[in-house]
Amino acid sequence: PIYGMFEGLNMKRRVMNIVITGAIIIVSFVLQSYLSLVSGQSFVVPNLLLIVTSIFGFIKGSNYGSVTGLFCGLLVDVAFGDVIGLFALIYMYIGFISGVFKKILYSDHIFMPMLVVFVNDFLYNLAYYVFRFLLRNKLDFSYYFEKVILPEMIFTTFLTLIFYKLFCLLDEKILREKQENRFSFDKWFFLYDI
Numbered sequence: 001p002i003y004g005m006f007e008g009l010n011m012k013r014r015v016m017n018i019v020i021t022g023a024i025i026i027v028s029f030v031l032q033s034y035l036s037l038v039s040g041q042s043f044v045v046p047n048l049l050l051i052v053t054s055i056f057g058f059i060k061g062s063n064y065g066s067v068t069g070l071f072c073g074l075l076v077d078v079a080f081g082d083v084i085g086l087f088a089l090i091y092m093y094i095g096f097i098s099g100v101f102k103k104i105l106y107s108d109h110i111f112m113p114m115l116v117v118f119v120n121d122f123l124y125n126l127a128y129y130v131f132r133f134l135l136r137n138k139l140d141f142s143y144y145f146e147k148v149i150l151p152e153m154i155f156t157t158f159l160t161l162i163f164y165k166l167f168c169l170l171d172e173k174i175l176r177e178k179q180e181n182r183f184s185f186d187k188w189f190f191l192y193d194i
Helices: 002-039 048-060 062-080 086-105 111-132 141-175 185-191
Strands: none
Touching: 002 048, 002 062, 002 141, 048 062, 048 086, 048 111, 048 141, 062 086, 086 111, 111 141
16 A cells, blocks of 8 residues: 555656646747747847757766657757757757766756756757758858857856756756655664564
8 A cells, every 4th residue: 555655646746747848848849939930040049948958968967868858859850950850869868968977067056957968068069960961062160150159158158057947946846755754664664563
């Protein structure tokens, strides 16, 4: 009976994690799409889906980051892509790389997730350039770097300051079980010594 109670709590927590993560992905996608539609070519739009993928990968690990990236990329592929799967693959690798950074660099300082988002944004834009421009024989990388990659990297990294604190607070308060609420079977078997 006790195990069933814990299993029910874990299942509710998993469903809540999925619903909240899905809502964050959809809100970020809608906001990013709206900003890019409103701005046109007048200013650089931050890559909010990259922030979401990178931060979830950095906070929760490679598996969670990869799955988050897969769904973020599929949304972009379905809405804007020519081929289904290109952005899904790129975002999935970004989530995986963020989880690897978690194992190597994890710290409570904001500098580490900003560094992860900065590197991931460069890798994303480099992959985007290779698949969208280089393969079509458009070789002016310096122009693309100066006008698109660098401003987007700076703007996206700056927004990470805000989003990382919000995601950490959300993860601490809602998505993660608190340490004092965790029950171990050792405690229960000790209390009910059979």
